[in-house]
Amino acid sequence: MDPPSAAMLVEITARTLVVCLTALAISLAVGLPIGIALGRRHFRGRVAAVSLINTGMGAPPVVVGLIVYLALQRNGPFGALSWLYSLEAMVLAQVVIALPLVVGITLAAVGSLDEDWELQVRTLGVPKRWRLWLLVREIRLGLLAAVITALGGILSEVGAVMAVGGNLDGETRVLTTAILMHTQMGQLEDALALGAILLGLMLMLAGLLTVVQQSGRS
Amino acid sequence: MTRLRFLYLLIAVALAVFACSDRAEEEEGDLLLVTTTSVRDTGLLGALLTVFEEQTGIRAQVIAVGSGAALRMGRDGNADVLLTHAPEGEQKLVASGAAVSRTPIMENYFVIAGPPEDPAGVRNASSPADAIRRIADSNAPFASRGDDSGTHRREVALFKEAGLDPDARWSSFLSSGTGMGQTLEIAGEKRAYVLSDIGTFLAFRERIELESLSKPAPSLRNVYSVLRVNPDWLDPERAESAKQFEAFMLALETQRMIADFGRERFGRPLFQPLHL
Numbered sequence: 001m002d003p004p005s006a007a008m009l010v011e012i013t014a015r016t017l018v019v020c021l022t023a024l025a026i027s028l029a030v031g032l033p034i035g036i037a038l039g040r041r042h043f044r045g046r047v048a049a050v051s052l053i054n055t056g057m058g059a060p061p062v063v064v065g066l067i068v069y070l071a072l073q074r075n076g077p078f079g080a081l082s083w084l085y086s087l088e089a090m091v092l093a094q095v096v097i098a099l100p101l102v103v104g105i106t107l108a109a110v111g112s113l114d115e116d117w118e119l120q121v122r123t124l125g126v127p128k129r130w131r132l133w134l135l136v137r138e139i140r141l142g143l144l145a146a147v148i149t150a151l152g153g154i155l156s157e158v159g160a161v162m163a164v165g166g167n168l169d170g171e172t173r174v175l176t177t178a179i180l181m182h183t184q185m186g187q188l189e190d191a192l193a194l195g196a197i198l199l200g201l202m203l204m205l206a207g208l209l210t211v212v213q214q215s216g217r218s
Numbered sequence: 219m220t221r222l223r224f225l226y227l228l229i230a231v232a233l234a235v236f237a238c239s240d241r242a243e244e245e246e247g248d249l250l251l252v253t254t255t256s257v258r259d260t261g262l263l264g265a266l267l268t269v270f271e272e273q274t275g276i277r278a279q280v281i282a283v284g285s286g287a288a289l290r291m292g293r294d295g296n297a298d299v300l301l302t303h304a305p306e307g308e309q310k311l312v313a314s315g316a317a318v319s320r321t322p323i324m325e326n327y328f329v330i331a332g333p334p335e336d337p338a339g340v341r342n343a344s345s346p347a348d349a350i351r352r353i354a355d356s357n358a359p360f361a362s363r364g365d366d367s368g369t370h371r372r373e374v375a376l377f378k379e380a381g382l383d384p385d386a387r388w389s390s391f392l393s394s395g396t397g398m399g400q401t402l403e404i405a406g407e408k409r410a411y412v413l414s415d416i417g418t419f420l421a422f423r424e425r426i427e428l429e430s431l432s433k434p435a436p437s438l439r440n441v442y443s444v445l446r447v448n449p450d451w452l453d454p455e456r457a458e459s460a461k462q463f464e465a466f467m468l469a470l471e472t473q474r475m476i477a478d479f480g481r482e483r484f485g486r487p488l489f490q491p492l493h494l
Contacts (some may be wrong), residue, residue, distance in 0.1 A: 085408065169393035178395075185287050186287035
C-alpha cells in the first residue's frame with residue numbers, strides 16, 4: 001500500500017471540508033430558528049424539549065453513528081434511500097451530532113439576555129419584524145460560539161463517519177477515518193501527516209471565526 | 219474532629235490509589251500477543267487463552283490488528299509473540315532477525331463471497347484468479363480490504379495471478395481500509411464481491427446475505443503461524459512466556475480444541491489444526 005500522494009491528501013481534505021461545512025450549514029439553518037424559538041417562547045413541554053436538546057449535546061457520536069447506520073442499512077427503515085456508505089449518510093450523521101449543539105448554545109445565548117430586553121425593545125416601539133434581527137445581533141457572540149463548537153465537534157469526529165461512511169477510498173474517506181486507518185496499519189508517519197492537516201484546518205477555521213468574533217465585540 | 223476526618227479521608231484516598239495501581243499492574247498481563255482480527259473476532263482466541271491461563275498462570279494481553287501492522291509491531295519490538303496469517307511477511311520478519319521462529323499452527327481457506335445472483339459468474343470460474351478476472355471484466359463491485367492485512371495481501375496476490383495490475387481500479391471497485399467485519403458489511407450493502415477468511419465470513423453471512431462462491435484451492439489456503447519475537451529484545455520472563463505460548467498452541471489438547479471450534483455455532487469447524 002503506497003503512502004498517500006499529495007493529490008490524495010488534497011482530495012481527502014476537500015471532501016472533509018465539503019461534508020463538514022454542508023452539515024454545519026444544515027445544522028445552522030435548522031438549529032438557529034429552533035434555538036431562538038425555544039429560548040423565547042414558553043409552552044407546554046418546553047422543559048422536556050430542552051432536556052432532550054441537552055442530552056443530544058452530550059450524545060456520544062459513535063452511538064449517533066450506530067443509530068444512523070441502523071436506520072440506513074438495506075433492511076432498515078430508510079434502506080430504500082441507498083444512502084449508507086455515501087457522503088449523504090455522513091452529512092446526516094454529522095447533522096444529528098451538530099444540531100443539538102447549535103440549538104443548545106443558541107438557546108443559552110437567548111436565555112442569557114436581560115429579562116427586560118424584550119420589554120425595552122417593545123417600549124422603544126421597534127416593529128415586530130425588526131425585533132428578530134435585533135435579537136440575532138444581540139446574541140451574535142453566542143451564535144459564533146455555536147458555530148465553533150459544532151464545527152469542532154464534527155470536524156474531529158471519527159466514530160460516526162466511520163460507521164456510516166465506511167472510509168471508502170475515493171468516495172467517503174475523510175481526514176479522521178484516514179488517520180485511524182493509517183494508525184491501524186502501522187503507518188504512523190502518514191497518520192501524523194494527516195493529523196497535522198486536520199489540526200491546521202481546525203486552527204484556521206477557529207482562528208477565522210475568532211477574528212470575526214473579536215471584531216464583533218468592539 | 220474535622221482534622222481527624224480529613225486524616226481518614228487522606229488514608230482512604232491513599233488506599234484507593236494503591237489498590238488501583240496494583241490492579242493496573244495486574245491488567246498489564248504477562249505476555250503481549252499481537253494477532254489478526256479474524257482470530258479474535260471468531261472467538262477462538264478468547265477460548266484458547268482461558269485454557270492457557272488456567273494451565274500456565276500466564277495472562278496474555280491481546281492486541282488485534284491487521285497482519286501488516288502486527289508484523290510491524292513485531293519488527294519494532296512492540297510485541298512478545300505474534301499470531302498472523304501473512305506467510306511472505308512472516309518469513310521476511312524471521313530473515314531480518316526480529317522473530318526467531320515461525321511455527322504454522324492451523325489453516326483454513328479464504329472464500330470469495332458475493333451476491334447469490336452472482337452477476338460475474340464466479341461460481342463457474344476455473345480458479346480463484348479466474349474468478350477475480352471475471353469480476354474485473356464484468357465491472358462488478360468488489361470490496362477490497364485495502365489495509366495491508368493478510369487478507370489484503372492475498373487479494374493483491376490473486377490480482378497478480380489474474381494478470382491484473384494490483385492497483386487496478388475499475389469503476390465499482392471499493393477500498394475500505396478497514397477490518398474484515400466492516401468490509402463484509404460494506405460488501406453486503408453494496409452487493410459486492412469480497413475476499414474474506416472463512417471464519418469472519420460465516421460469522422457475518424446471515425446479516426449480509428452474501429454467499430461463498432469459491433471452491434477451496436491452493437491459492438486460497440490461509441495458514442496461521444506463531445512467531446516468537448527475538449528473545450534478546452525481551453525481558454527474559456516474557457521471552458519464556460512466549461515460548462510457553464508456542465508450546466501450548468502445538469499441544470495435542472489445544473489442537474483438538476481448534477479442530478472443534480465453531481462446530482456448535484456455525485455447524486462446521488473454522489480452522490483445521492496442522493499438528494493433529
